[in-house]
Amino acid sequence: MKIHGSKYLTSLCSGLLLIASGAQSALAADVQELFEPCSVCHGKEGASTESNMPIIGGMSAPYLTDAMLAYKEKDWPCHEIEIPSGPDKGKKTDMCTIADDLSEKEIEQISEYLAAKPFVRATQEFDAGLAAKGEQVHDASCKKCHDEGGSLPDDDSGILAGQWMPYIKQSFEDFGSGDRPMPKKMKPKFNKLEDADKEALIHYYASVK
Numbered sequence: 077m078k079i080h081g082s083k084y085l086t087s088l089c090s091g092l093l094l095i096a097s098g099a100q101s102a103l104a105a106d107v108q109e110l111f112e113p114c115s116v117c118h119g120k121e122g123a124s125t126e127s128n129m130p131i132i133g134g135m136s137a138p139y140l141t142d143a144m145l146a147y148k149e150k151d152w153p154c155h156e157i158e159i160p161s162g163p164d165k166g167k168k169t170d171m172c173t174i175a176d177d178l179s180e181k182e183i184e185q186i187s188e189y190l191a192a193k194p195f196v197r198a199t200q201e202f203d204a205g206l207a208a209k210g211e212q213v214h215d216a217s218c219k220k221c222h223d224e225g226g227s228l229p230d231d232d233s234g235i236l237a238g239q240w241m242p243y244i245k246q247s248f249e250d251f252g253s254g255d256r257p258m259p260k261k262m263k264p265k266f267n268k269l270e271d272a273d274k275e276a277l278i279h280y281y282a283s284v285k
């Protein structure tokens with residue numbers, strides 16, 4: 077009786093373990109599948125190699141989730157985007173439509189997946205003189221929330237260091253026009269910037285090594 081019981085327990089336990097590990101790898105496979113259509117634009121594991129598509133791998137999960145929910149709610153601008161390759165090449169879409177097709181649960185899963193990947197900085201040309209000026213502007217007005225050149229995911233403020241310059245430029249335009257809302261305490265700092273400061277910042281973020 078004793079022996080029978082322990083055998084039963086052993087097989088029950090290993091059975092449960094099998095189910096648990098099976099569920100985990102099924103989840104991992106699901107997330108990969110969920111991210112597949114994103115990688116057409118954002119690259120493998122979110123490390124975009126296209127200068128007009130932001131790098132998103134390695135940003136924090138809370139930031140990514142908030143971003144996707146903001147697109148879902150159309151709180152962030154829904155710029156028209158052309159699919160650059162694959163079977164749907166040339167078709168138009170936008171981040172609001174893409175986010176709206178996902179459930180909140182799926183958004184959280186994709187965000188966790190991306191947060192575990194490295195942020196692979198873009199290789200791009202920048203002007204060293206402008207970058208030096210940009211560093212001063214950054215340290216005076218932006219560093220508090222975008223520490224270490226805007227390279228820390230845990231600031232939950234996106235990642236600026238090594239992001240593609242055209243994306244930073246577009247974000248500045250969206251903030252400036254009011255199409256993308258700014259955190260309350262970022263707004264007064266940002267609105268004080270001259271156009272030349274913004275240009276210098278873009279070169280600075282590209283220069284961070």
Ligand code: HEC
Nearest residue numbers: 113114117128129130140143155157158159171174186234
């Ligand atoms: C057709 C190309 C394309 C596809 C597909 C696409 N994106 Fe995007 N995504 C962009 C572009 C371009 C931007 C920059 C903002 C804009 O232009 O609207 C962006 C912005 C983002 C941002 C904000 C980045 C930041 O720094 O705040 C996140 C997060 C994001 N996308 C996640 C995703 C996820 C997750 C998917 C798949 C479910 C996806 N995207 C599919 C092109 C795409």
Ligand code: HEC
Nearest residue numbers: 217218220221232233234235247257258259261262265266
């Ligand atoms: C009080 C904190 C704070 C300050 C100061 C601040 N930011 Fe931000 N910033 C944030 C947060 C939080 C986010 C992400 C949430 C959002 O976009 O609504 C963000 C987002 C951004 C983004 C978009 C990142 C992306 O991936 O889309 C850019 C670009 C940016 N900030 C630039 C600046 C610049 C330039 C300055 C200085 C002039 C600055 N910020 C000052 C908190 C701040």
